Amino acid sequence: MNNRRNFLKNTLPLGILPLIPLNSFSQELYKNGGTPNKLRRPKVIFFDVNETLLDLETLKESIVKTLGNKKELGTLWFTTMLQYSLVATAANQYFDFGKIGSAALIMVANNNGINLSAEYAKNAVKPILSLDAHKEVKEALELLKKNNYKLVSFTNSSNFAVEQQLKHAGLIDYFDAKISVEDYGKFKPDSDVYNWAARKMQIDNKDCLLVSAHGWDIAGAVWAGWQGAFISRPGQQLFPLAPLPEINKPNLLALAKELVLL
Template sequence: MKTQTTKSAPSVRPTVLFFDVNESLLDLENLKKSVAMALGDREDLVPLWFTTMLQYSLVSTTSRQYGDFGIIGAATLRMVAANHDVQLTESEAKEALKPMRSLPPHPEVKEALQKLRNAGYKLVSLTNSSNQGVQAQFKNAGLTDYFDEMLSIEDVGKYKPDRDVYDWAARKMGAQPNECMMVAAHGWDIAGAIWAGWRGAFIARPGQQLYPLAPLPEINEPDLLKIAEKLIDLKSSGAKGDIPNGIN
């Protein structure tokens, strides 16, 4: 597997923009504070908990044992706590994750989404959160009306970045893989989407990095507004064949 070091600038609009939700659109700061408190005020353990949660969501996927993301999050929070001599009950772990459903959007998100809608883009969320979870998140964050569709991996029973998730989401929206673009702040999500034949736009939020062994996305900017500006500048394709191929 070779590291891709260059990526030509995009020239044609994707048909559907798919957005990751947690960290990409929503600010996790309140959740991080709550989790840190549950772990004995250990802020340094929060990234470990998040990666452990992702790890076990993929364990569930590869074992064909789907479980709600929130349940996996609470279980892995208890695992991290136990490994660092912090006593944490199941109910306490669930309580620590309650801020997940009331996270605010990052400051530029609403303006960026509105600009993309005004430019005629179809906006779809694609999240590892449950259907009920993302509906609550978007309602509390005031994002519901910006999206044409809200998709959850709950309906396919596998977690991103499993390729089946991206294939399913593309079919759900009636689009070919190379007509889809994943917009996310997670290197693993961008990598999974590109390897599934999608296009990618990386939101380089603080603490987030692209996976060096995956192909580079077409767009890499520090916030969603800058990504929106680049997407708006793209020309519309006259035919499906005009959409770039071979991006993966």
């Protein structure tokens, strides 16, 4: 399919392509089977924080313990938190990301016969403020800094939370700016948030690169006209219906080594 599409692209005038009958499901999934665009040197590199820079392990342990030690429920909680962050955004509402995390925990717990107070749920989510960096992160950020890249953190966490997080992980000095969606009032991957972050850094969308371990974050950035760098950490997947990002690496150091060649 990939070869056929490229063949058609290269040999037919542009207007004819949409007339070729392709099964619409294959056509969409095709996007992810295609060849990604070539990575260009970005003016600013934006980093997602949770999971991308920081290791969620201790947070997950706290959540799983709260949910009766069922490991799968830890993943269900995180997904539910992400779902409800977008429920809020879609309904023109905004709540602190941590508060949505607590609310999601109460919901998942109730569904599994566990009753949690708001206070208990809030405490169970607290380890999010004191996560360690993934082991290769400092070396990667140092390499990028040495090569004159401008680095910006860009997270769904609140301003307060990300300040605590980057301080605790010893990463705060690497960043030229810290952007939280809290200042805009919508969560990633709403297109408006990427547009706003680019404007905040006074650059065009095409000059932004998002580094993220989340398929939904990469999809949102690429749809907004950014370049995307997916960090394929364990348990993370690209969204099969979104275009492929420019680059896909298993960790941040492997990515940094490519970026310094540009």
